[in-house]
Amino acid sequence: MTTFVFGHKSPDTDSTGSPIIWAWYLNEIKGETSEAVLLGEPNTEAAFVIKKWDCPKPQIKTAFDADTKVVIVDTNNPAELPDNINDLDITAIIDHHKLVGGLETKGPIDITIRPLACTATIMFDLMGDDTAKMPDWVKGLMLSCILSDTLEFRSPTTTDHDKAVAQKLATELNIDMAAYAAELFEAKSDVSAFSDAELIRMDSKEFTVESTKFRVSVLETTAPKIVLDRKASLLGSMVDVAAEDGVDHVLLFVVDILNEEATLFIQNDTVKTVAEKSFGATVTGDAVVLPGIMSRKKQIIPNLKV
Numbered sequence: 001m002t003t004f005v006f007g008h009k010s011p012d013t014d015s016t017g018s019p020i021i022w023a024w025y026l027n028e029i030k031g032e033t034s035e036a037v038l039l040g041e042p043n044t045e046a047a048f049v050i051k052k053w054d055c056p057k058p059q060i061k062t063a064f065d066a067d068t069k070v071v072i073v074d075t076n077n078p079a080e081l082p083d084n085i086n087d088l089d090i091t092a093i094i095d096h097h098k099l100v101g102g103l104e105t106k107g108p109i110d111i112t113i114r115p116l117a118c119t120a121t122i123m124f125d126l127m128g129d130d131t132a133k134m135p136d137w138v139k140g141l142m143l144s145c146i147l148s149d150t151l152e153f154r155s156p157t158t159t160d161h162d163k164a165v166a167q168k169l170a171t172e173l174n175i176d177m178a179a180y181a182a183e184l185f186e187a188k189s190d191v192s193a194f195s196d197a198e199l200i201r202m203d204s205k206e207f208t209v210e211s212t213k214f215r216v217s218v219l220e221t222t223a224p225k226i227v228l229d230r231k232a233s234l235l236g237s238m239v240d241v242a243a244e245d246g247v248d249h250v251l252l253f254v255v256d257i258l259n260e261e262a263t264l265f266i267q268n269d270t271v272k273t274v275a276e277k278s279f280g281a282t283v284t285g286d287a288v289v290l291p292g293i294m295s296r297k298k299q300i301i302p303n304l305k306v
Contacts, residue, residue: 003034003069003091004061007119008080011038012203013148013184015074016046017141018119020055022073022094024138025123029130034071037061039082043202045148048187053140064088067106074119078102079206094122096157097297117157120145124165136173143169143177144184151220151257152181155295182222185257189221196230196237200250205296209304212270213247216304218296220255224263227254228287231265235286238267249274251304255294262293270306277305 005023007015019036026034036058042050050057064070066087076093077100078085086103092110093103096119114122120142124131134142146166150158153166170177191199204217219227227234238250249270253262264279266272266286275281278300281288293299 001033001069003032003071004064005034005036005071005073006039006061007072007074008077008205009039010201010204011040011042011046013043013046013049014119014145016042016058017049017145018073018094018123020058021120021123021138021141021145022071024134025127025130026071029127029133035059039080043188044190045184045188048184049141049144049148052183053137053144055137055141072103073123076100076103076113077205094119094126096122098302116159117155117162118146118149120149121159121162121165139169139173140175143173143175143180147177147181148184148188151255151294152178152185154257154260155298157295157298185220185222189223189226191219191221191226196234197241197244199227199230199234200237200241200252201245204250206245206247207301207304210306212249212306214304215241215245215247215250216296216300217250217252218255218262218300219253220257222257224254224256224259228263231287235265235267238265251300253290253293253296253300257294260292260294262290263287264290274304274306278303 005019007019023034023036026032038058038060039062064082067089069089069091071092073094076095090105095113096116116122143166146162150162153163200217204215207214207216242250252265255262264275266283272283275283275288279290
């Protein structure tokens with residue numbers, strides 16, 4: 001029976017690359033039949049990475065029969081997984097986010113959740129000596145995941161271990177990390193072809209704070225003006241997305257990678273209150289700049305207050 005490996009919905013580079021990496025490991029090293037799949041279209045950066053390293057794009061698969069064997073990577077949040085996730089046979093979880101709760105397994109499983117910036121870094125550790133068997137395309141995916149999730153080590157989630165693994169991979173691949181990171185961020189910033197709703201959902205996760213349901217969307221870019229110039233239409237689309245997705249409000253953060261700050265769009269009084277209570281911001285209009293805010297996992301989600 002094939003084991004499907006997948007990350008969260010709205011797959012970014014880590015949730016695209018890590019399933020491919022782990023499926024390679026299970027197939028080629030452990031001798032277990034597995035297949036990487038995606039729960040949605042990858043973002044522009046992830047699509048660039050697949051093409052860069054000449055990897056077949058995993059099929060998009062959103063429906064699974066009960067008892068299908070699966071490995072979950074880069075999340076443990078049921079809201080980011082298939083609706084019938086607890087009907088599936090979860091055999092392992094590899095993640096670097098806080099434990100959310102709500103998953104149910106058929107029996108004891110392997111769970112690895114570590115305070116590192118990237119799932120791919122954890123996979124490097126779990127493989128041990130077998131990392132020496134990785135072909136260049138797997139190393140390239142792994143390096144891409146780490147550079148993406150750490151924003152080239154700018155994110156506060158970055159650890160010395162993430163840096164060390166990235167440096168080792170870059171050396172073995174003979175890659176200039178700064179130049180390659182610039183390529184990644186350029187691809188990530190190319191959002192001109194996407195509708196407002198697609199932008200809002202592109203890198204977003206659902207979280208509930210004191211019974212208020214939010215879609216927390218983050219757009220990481222080296223060209224924030226492209227997104228900020230669409231503020232008026234995005235503010236309007238946030239209302240529609242919230243209604244369609246069954247959440248109370250959308251929080252949209254435009255993260256300026258180079259200036260290391262985020263702009264939060266203020267769509268209504270509730271979001272204004274969130275900005276003030278969560279980040280100590282003074283809000284005077286329909287957007288507020290939050291200096292130093294780079295990470296949804298470490299700086300945004302843990303601080304949300306309503």
